[in-house]
Amino acid sequence: MANDRPFEGPVPVNDDDRSSCDDETNSESSGTQVRDTDEAWSDAGEDFQAQITEVEESLGEAQNQQAQADSNETCNTVPEHSYERGCFIWAPAATTMRHWPCARYAVITSEGDIFYKYLTVVENLQQNINCRKQGFFQSREFIEMGPLYLMPGDWNTAKLYLFRRKNRLAYKVFRPVLKVLPGLNDQALWPEKPSFDLNDLEPWLDYPDGLDKHSALFPCVHEPAFGGKPMIAKLWLTPACIPRGIETEMMAYRAAAGTGLTPEFIGHVTERGRVVGFLMECVQGARKPVWRRDRESCREAVKRFYEATGWLRADKGNRRHNFLIKDGNALLIDLSTALSPANVQRRPQGWVEEMLGEDLGGCWSL
Template sequence: MALQTNRKIQHLATLNNQFRLLIDDNHVVYVTVEPGILPRGDWSFIDFLSFPPGDWNRGHISKNRRTGSLGFSSISYDSVPGVENIWHHTYIDHLEFERIGSLGRNVCIVTHPFFHYPVIIKFASFPCEIDYIETETTMYHRLHGTGISPGFLGHVTENNRGVIGFVLQIITDSRPAEPRDLTICQDVLARLHTQGIMHGNIHKDSFLVQEGKAFLIDFGISYLCDEGKEHEIECEHLEQLLAGA
């Protein structure tokens, strides 16, 4: 396999023995390292391993049993799943954002020329995470214009993969829910249920409270449900959650 030694390699994310890497500032690849040949969390191979040229997006690194050296045992160009429910008119490539802060894994505060203010992007670093982004994208579509959730501002894309995330409005000067916010949190949760949606993962950080109003976020495991009993159980869980806050 021909190798090219002068390529610029940037580490983007790690999940167990999988690595998401950016090559030459414009080409994302997904590399799997043979289990057990590197210490957990070690991506030092990026600095000394030669990366193959050509049009590929998946690679596998293994150890030569005779020499003990690491190398690419295979590369391929495969279809990598992205979000299918594409409904917003705005698409922005992930490389166009300037990151200015982090709110957790795969959630960043960023800027972009499209917007006159910072925004939030949430995305799937790896294909195995895309189902959560698919679910959230669908729920934000259903909630668009209701005021129940922050504004959905567009899709985040990655070349060769399609849509991998979304852009959200920042609810400025907001905070997580507290016991004193029970009434407004009950109100926004009831409105969510009216839309036929169960949140599925209610906790204090699921609510953003701003000037006497609550918004809901984090719909990665939400689902459609018109069953009143399930709605009641989620409402009871909210009461218990804030009572013990």
């Protein structure tokens, strides 16, 4: 028989460290989570963000002590073979003081199914663990913590409390809840475009042990049933991220369809039925623009994009890394900052001409 261990890792915990568990905790450890209908997330990303803020404010100055107490309450035991391994996929490079970062983990079952868990990371300033610090999730200390051992059950959100034990970073996962996660705005979707389940995209979901490629935000993937041609996936990585940018980009690609000024928009990416991103053409043989030789082609592409669609990409969106050159012609990529025709009309007179000027708003070299 396997030894019982708490939902804590990677350092084993002695029996003296365990706390008594109430009935609610026991139901969570058995994988029988109650659907949190009172706190169900709406379809708006802002509502999710507001709920995270409310949780943060409720802890106030005693957030570290409260988090430690909560994690102790859920220090349950289950047979070791019941653990699920969670591989780290992504977390924001930095967050504001108002919000805790939300990290994305993938759990691969023995049947090969993949489920995603969104863990809100609670910082521990008493032990100098600042998860809001730039580069924390890319640090060696965090990466070496390795895959998490997660409690089984049908849940998709929880709290992740980090602490140090024996000079190593350790963790406790508590408050697992199954919530209705928001999807992208229906106005941004293309009804005529196909949808691709995130689990069917390869090879991005071939997770190795100790995954450290969490910075690959726009991976090249293929879907065998779709002919296996390479595509670029752009994802809304966690519900804690404001989806406005990716929704804007989807609408801008739709406006530019057929112009030849952008890669082809192929379809939507779904996770358990909700739209979480899109796929676009991987332009074979394309290259990044060269400083002086291609600047005029890029400027002309921005101008033609505006004339054809009424959308305008301006300011930092026009840095040279947001263009591709194929057969001497420039293509626009990353339209998340593009302005809709309605927004362009609200700009002062002469602003459009300035943004379409020779230096592309002064942001070409950024």
